Amino acid sequence: MSHTTSIKTTPIKSVTALQTAIAVLQSQGINITLEQNAVPRMYYADQIAKHVKSKQDTAQRVGQPHEGLRFHENPEECDYVIKVADAYYDIGLIYNQHGELVPFFDDYQYPSIAESMAAGFSREEKPIRKFLGAQFAGAVEHWSGEREAGEQQLHSVGKLMQQYSIAAACEQAVSEGYIVSSTSLDEQGNIHLTIDIN
Numbered sequence: 055m056s057h058t059t060s061i062k063t064t065p066i067k068s069v070t071a072l073q074t075a076i077a078v079l080q081s082q083g084i085n086i087t088l089e090q091n092a093v094p095r096m097y098y099a100d101q102i103a104k105h106v107k108s109k110q111d112t113a114q115r116v117g118q119p120h121e122g123l124r125f126h127e128n129p130e131e132c133d134y135v136i137k138v139a140d141a142y143y144d145i146g147l148i149y150n151q152h153g154e155l156v157p158f159f160d161d162y163q164y165p166s167i168a169e170s171m172a173a174g175f176s177r178e179e180k181p182i183r184k185f186l187g188a189q190f191a192g193a194v195e196h197w198s199g200e201r202e203a204g205e206q207q208l209h210s211v212g213k214l215m216q217q218y219s220i221a222a223a224c225e226q227a228v229s230e231g232y233i234v235s236s237t238s239l240d241e242q243g244n245i246h247l248t249i250d251i252n
Contacts, residue, residue, distance in 0.1 A: 064215045066147065066155040069134070071225045075217035076136065084185050084213070085139040092135040093128065094144035096160045102146055103129035105158060123148045123156060132158070136214070141182045145211065161210045181210070188212030220245050 066072055076088050096102065106123050126132075132146035134155060143162070147155040161181045187210055209215065216239060223245065224234045233250040240246065 064219055065152075066157065066218060067153065068222050068225055069155075071221035072134070072147075072155070072218055074221035074225075075214060078217045078221070079186070079213060086185075087137045087139070089135045089137060091126070091131060091133065092137075093130045094132060094135045094137075094146035094159070096130075096143055096146075097162055100130060101160060102132065102148075102158055106148070123150050138182055138185055140180060141185055142180045143182060145182065145214070157211065159211065183210035186211045186213045188216060216245065220247075223247055 073088060076086055079086055094102070098104070106129075133149050134147040136145040136147070136157075138144055143160045145157050145159040147157050150156050159182055161183055220237050220239075224237065224247065227234050227247065227249055234247055235250050236248040238246045
């Protein structure tokens with residue numbers, strides 16, 4: 055079964071910080087790029103639209119506000135797509151009503167039936183987490199509405215979210231007139247910045 059996952063714990067507010075994070079990951083040998091107004095690779099052709107509609111229907115049914123995600127003319131098109139060239143699928147990012155980019159991705163482990171047939175039924179695993187997975191404290195929501203959380207969770211896009219958090223924190227510090235002299239991650243995935251005050 056294929057899962058669509060969305061991330062709520064780290065709001066992506068800065069495209070420039072996202073670009074910085076992707077550049078850092080590229081420098082580490084991860085083959086990813088950022089495209090604007092694109093369609094991510096997913097298992098199903100209508101996976102984004104079904105997932106967003108399901109979330110909106112669930113929110114309405116339980117009387118909670120939904121995220122106000124906006125569809126493009128093509129409901130599968132996202133505001134930005136992180137192309138993960140070596141994985142089977144990509145990460146779509148859609149703006150919500152608060153101006154934050156919400157990531158959506160399918161971390162299923164195997165290729166589509168057509169890709170399996172073309173590859174001679176190869177079952178080599180190429181999920182997104184193989185390239186971007188890292189220890190990350192956060193919650194993940196699956197299509198079924200189930201939640202997974204934990205301080206030591208192996209998060210499918212943890213490296214991306216960690217690098218984004220570092221870039222966004224540095225960007226904020228610089229905008230306030232500080233100088234960031236170093237950044238680091240500890241064993242729990244916590245980010246540490248050393249800031250010089252002028």
